[in-house]
Amino acid sequence: MTSALKIVVTVKQVPDPNSNLTLEADNTLSREKEVVLDPGDECGVEEGLLLKEAHGGEVILVSMGPEKAKDAIRKGLSMGADRGVLITDPQLAGADALLTARALAAAIKPEAPDLVICGTESYDGSTGMVPPMLAELLGMPQVSFAKKVEIDGSTIKVHRQTPDGYQVVEASTPVLISVTAAIAEPRYASLKGIMAARSKEIKQIGLGDLGIEKGEPAETIEGLTEAETRKAGSVIEDDGTAVDRIIQLLVEAKVV
Amino acid sequence: MGKVWVYAELNQGNVTPTALELMAKARELGDVEAIALGAGAKAAAATLGKHGAKVVHVNEDAAFDDFIAEPATDALAALHKEQPADLILFGFTPDSRDVAGRLAARLEVGLISGAGDVAAKDGGFVAKVPYFGGAKLASMKANKKPAIVLVRPKSFEAKEIGGTAEVKDLNVTIDAGSKRAHVTERVVEASEKVKLEDARVVISGGRGMGGPDNFPLLEDLANALGGAVGATRAVVDAGWVPYSMQVGQTGKSVRPGVYIAVGISGAMQHTVGMKASKVIIAINKDAEAPIMKMADLGVVGDALKIVPALTAAVKAKKR
Ligand SMILES: Cc1cc2nc3c(=O)[nH]c(=O)nc-3n(C[C@H](O)[C@H](O)[C@H](O)COP(=O)(O)OP(=O)(O)OC[C@H]3O[C@@H](n4cnc5c(N)ncnc54)[C@H](O)[C@@H]3O)c2cc1C
Ligand SMILES: Nc1ncnc2c1ncn2[C@@H]1O[C@H](COP(=O)(O)O)[C@@H](O)[C@H]1O
Numbered sequence: 001m002t003s004a005l006k007i008v009v010t011v012k013q014v015p016d017p018n019s020n021l022t023l024e025a026d027n028t029l030s031r032e033k034e035v036v037l038d039p040g041d042e043c044g045v046e047e048g049l050l051l052k053e054a055h056g057g058e059v060i061l062v063s064m065g066p067e068k069a070k071d072a073i074r075k076g077l078s079m080g081a082d083r084g085v086l087i088t089d090p091q092l093a094g095a096d097a098l099l100t101a102r103a104l105a106a107a108i109k110p111e112a113p114d115l116v117i118c119g120t121e122s123y124d125g126s127t128g129m130v131p132p133m134l135a136e137l138l139g140m141p142q143v144s145f146a147k148k149v150e151i152d153g154s155t156i157k158v159h160r161q162t163p164d165g166y167q168v169v170e171a172s173t174p175v176l177i178s179v180t181a182a183i184a185e186p187r188y189a190s191l192k193g194i195m196a197a198r199s200k201e202i203k204q205i206g207l208g209d210l211g212i213e214k215g216e217p218a219e220t221i222e223g224l225t226e227a228e229t230r231k232a233g234s235v236i237e238d239d240g241t242a243v244d245r246i247i248q249l250l251v252e253a254k255v256v
Numbered sequence: 257m258g259k260v261w262v263y264a265e266l267n268q269g270n271v272t273p274t275a276l277e278l279m280a281k282a283r284e285l286g287d288v289e290a291i292a293l294g295a296g297a298k299a300a301a302a303t304l305g306k307h308g309a310k311v312v313h314v315n316e317d318a319a320f321d322d323f324i325a326e327p328a329t330d331a332l333a334a335l336h337k338e339q340p341a342d343l344i345l346f347g348f349t350p351d352s353r354d355v356a357g358r359l360a361a362r363l364e365v366g367l368i369s370g371a372g373d374v375a376a377k378d379g380g381f382v383a384k385v386p387y388f389g390g391a392k393l394a395s396m397k398a399n400k401k402p403a404i405v406l407v408r409p410k411s412f413e414a415k416e417i418g419g420t421a422e423v424k425d426l427n428v429t430i431d432a433g434s435k436r437a438h439v440t441e442r443v444v445e446a447s448e449k450v451k452l453e454d455a456r457v458v459i460s461g462g463r464g465m466g467g468p469d470n471f472p473l474l475e476d477l478a479n480a481l482g483g484a485v486g487a488t489r490a491v492v493d494a495g496w497v498p499y500s501m502q503v504g505q506t507g508k509s510v511r512p513g514v515y516i517a518v519g520i521s522g523a524m525q526h527t528v529g530m531k532a533s534k535v536i537i538a539i540n541k542d543a544e545a546p547i548m549k550m551a552d553l554g555v556v557g558d559a560l561k562i563v564p565a566l567t568a569a570v571k572a573k574k575r
Pocket of ligand 1: 506
């Protein structure tokens with residue numbers, strides 16, 4: 001049984017993993033330099049597209065970020081997603097996970113999707129807290145660490161990765177899943193896809209449109225210290241004695 | 257002193273090691289109450305008492321084991337409404353993450369995730385969180401009550417101090433509306449003889465191992481040393497080895513006596529899961545790889561040559 005699916009994929013723009021991060025004076029991470037669609041979210045977009053191809057329906061990309069984050073949405077549109085929504089507002093700069101989730105929830109709710117797909121954790125924030133918060137605010141169940149998804153009518157069956165294997169989890173739509181990189185290998189955007197993406201809609205909205213107040217931040221950074229680093233030991237070339245040196249260390253550590 | 261809750265995650269009815277680590281920290285921060293949900297919760301209360309819980313709130317409803325996150329969120333929210341906590345500690349584990357995130361959103365308090373330490377300050381709580389690619393540590397202050405903090409496994413050492421907890425039934429009805437993400441099957445893929453998290457010696461391989469066919473070289477060395485084999489996310493994502501072997505931010509945290517990193521560059525997301533190891537040995541053909549700057553001994557050379565030679569030498573030593 002297949003019935004058309006309305007799928008929302010949350011996509012975040014992050015600093016390019018292949019470039020260096022910088023810190024702003026207010027201790028927020030600079031996102032203005034080289035930025036890309038989060039590689040984890042790219043997998044989410046791919047899974048959304050695969051499900052749409054199998055069941056029919058629509059893939060909507062929702063992102064919160066500066067205006068420049070349109071580029072990340074555009075990337076997903078060129079892969080084949082149908083349209084995008086960008087929440088952008090100066091008040092949202094440096095938003096914490098809860099405020100992010102509140103804004104995303106307010107933008108997603110009116111779409112009334114059957115399925116919301118998030119990444120497991122973002123490349124730069126990496127707290128992995130937006131998806132469970134978003135699920136709670138949308139009143140949906142969440143299945144995290146999804147590495148395989150099957151949908152049959154309104155039933156979703158997910159292989160949820162666990163530390164020692166996986167669980168099979170069943171739920172009814174609407175549901176939110178957060179996916180791992182194992183879910184799907186993202187496709188390359190074709191030239192045709194890139195051309196088509198230019199005319200696809202990206203709706204831009206602000207906090208006022210969503211009817212939410214920023215509120216007090218749930219947490220604040222009081223200060224930064226250098227992380228404790230281990231002292232470098234000795235670095236030796238493998239000139240034939242390296243194995244002996246390792247053995248010596250293993251003996252000192254009493255493991256041989 | 258404030259009231260500190262530890263969400264004591266159970267695994268097949270047993271208190272997880274991470275929960276006991278949290279207990280050790282919680283004792284320094286206030287009056288400790290633990291919450292244990294699902295099969296085995298009552299028996300777990302005895303262990304939690306020995307680790308410093310004054311009270312353990314228990315409920316053995318099967319829904320806690322059969323449905324993801326929502327039943328536990330309901331239970332914690334109900335308890336918090338009756339007798340509010342000042343601080344709630346969760347382990348940064350897959351199951352606890354889902355519960356903590358939902359709870360924070362429901363209570364509208366936010367949370368601090370991935371912390372390596374927590375301290376009481378000015379009547380509130382401050383947590384230390386890796387920041388800026390792990391090069392820095394941010395002191396994050398929780399502005400709301402309760403403060404919810406997710407702490408990375410192996411951040412503290414569990415220690416039994418003796419004691420008996422008062423066991424209280426946590427009264428909550430889990431209704432159908434929270435029984436939605438149903439765990440219908442559990443599949444165990446890990447076939448490790450020695451558990452990665454508990455091993456005295458961990459030998460981990462990265463992309464520098466060249467391919468999945470070379471991982472048996474690490475198995476051989478692990479067998480000779482009585483250790484376990486780990487891996488980086490790069491090789492897990494490439495499908496060389498299962499996720500159960502992944503060490504790092506999104507994998508397991510380990511703290512063995514000796515950690516041998518083979519063909520691993522030492523990205524922060526990897527090292528955050530192993531840097532608390534007592535001795536670190538790195539084998540890498542690149543003398544400039546970041547892992548070399550944190551290893552007690554860095555050997556510059558070809559892993560595929562050094563590892564078999566090392567295995568042979570360990571075996572010879574044992575004879
Ligand atoms: C949100 C997020 C979460 C992440 N979580 C994790 C995590 O949990 N765990 C994790 O490990 N990573 C994680 N990563 C990925 C991490 O950033 C690195 O990409 C990864 O750890 C690199 O793996 P590697 O060291 O095997 O590969 P590489 O970085 O490619 O390093 C390979 C190394 O092998 C050496 N080498 C090559 N050939 C040989 C040889 N013949 N002999 C010896 N040495 C050789 C090279 O010099 C190089 O240093 C995460 C990334 C993100 C964005
Ligand atoms: N600003 C954002 N805009 C859109 N999606 C986001 C945003 N922040 C987080 N997400 C989603 O939540 C996932 C986990 O992010 P995080 O909780 O920040 O680690 C990401 O992979 C995204 O799918």
